[in-house]
Amino acid sequence: MRNGTAIRRLGVMGGTFDPIHHGHLVAASEVAHHFNLDEVVFVPTGRPWQKAEQNVSSSEDRYLMTVIATASNPRFSVSRVDIDRPGPTYTIDTLRDIGAAYGPDVELYFITGADALAQILSWRDADELFTIAHFVGCTRPGHTLQDPGLPAGKVSLIEIPALAISSSECRDRVAAGEPIWYLVPDGIVQYINKRGLYRDPAD
Ligand SMILES: Nc1ncnc2c1ncn2[C@@H]1O[C@H](COP(=O)(O)OP(=O)(O)OP(=O)(O)O)[C@@H](O)[C@H]1O
Numbered sequence: 206m207r208n209g210t211a212i213r214r215l216g217v218m219g220g221t222f223d224p225i226h227h228g229h230l231v232a233a234s235e236v237a238h239h240f241n242l243d244e245v246v247f248v249p250t251g252r253p254w255q256k257a258e259q260n261v262s263s264s265e266d267r268y269l270m271t272v273i274a275t276a277s278n279p280r281f282s283v284s285r286v287d288i289d290r291p292g293p294t295y296t297i298d299t300l301r302d303i304g305a306a307y308g309p310d311v312e313l314y315f316i317t318g319a320d321a322l323a324q325i326l327s328w329r330d331a332d333e334l335f336t337i338a339h340f341v342g343c344t345r346p347g348h349t350l351q352d353p354g355l356p357a358g359k360v361s362l363i364e365i366p367a368l369a370i371s372s373s374e375c376r377d378r379v380a381a382g383e384p385i386w387y388l389v390p391d392g393i394v395q396y397i398n399k400r401g402l403y404r405d406p407a408d
């Protein structure tokens with residue numbers, strides 16, 4: 206309680222989501238359950254500066270796929286803060302914007318896979334990130350989950366059901382004419398086909 210108002214626990218699941226897949230959705234669902242979160246906001250990146258050499262799909266396609274994939278869960282929502290902010294995407298800005306949008310009575314939990322957590326000290330204003338949010342690292346096949354040296358009490362490591370799915374493998378499979386059914390929600394298979402995404406191996 207703060208001034209008689211109940212504190213809401215808000216998960217923030219940032220990602221390029223090119224495309225969103227069941228690994229992302231399971232991570233968000235597991236962290237929501239583990240921390241009794243009221244809501245998880247998915248935040249597609251605008252310009253992911255650490256993927257600059259990669260040909261990333263348009264933000265509108267990635268935003269719409271994220272909306273489609275999360276629509277059936279009443280506790281999942283999608284924010285445009287990162288895709289509407291010009292310039293490279295930094296999590297420090299994501300957390301400030303989400304904090305401003307939801308007001309002072311929220312606790313923020315930023316959700317990452319083991320690979321993203323391992324890179325976190327290279328992120329902009331890394332020291333300040335931990336003053337705004339609690340960080341949650343999830344297990345991911347092919348990556349070792351460990352605290353990369355964050356301040357005590359600012360990070361939790363949790364084991365989730367292993368799904369060896371990545372967006373890059375989904376893109377490669379589409380380019381090779383292989384199915385991605387059941388790696389991503391059905392609506393995402395249909396959206397990718399409708400928009401002709403990932404057909405060119407250079408995409
Ligand atoms: N299968 C998975 N299990 C657990 N966490 C995952 C999984 N896939 C992605 N994540 C996490 O979701 C977040 C967003 O990931 P991102 O959108 O970059 O997907 P990706 O599959 O890693 O993409 P790419 O293959 O293009 O690098 C990151 O924190 C990442 O670690």
Ligand SMILES: O=C(O)c1ccc[n+]([C@@H]2O[C@H](COP(=O)([O-])O)[C@@H](O)[C@H]2O)c1
Nearest residue numbers: 219220221253255294295296297328329
């Ligand atoms: O803040 C940074 O400098 C920073 C650098 C790399 C990644 N991130 C965030 O980490 C999340 C996962 O990113 P990605 O590139 O693995 O999709 C997403 O929310 C990114 O904005 C943030």
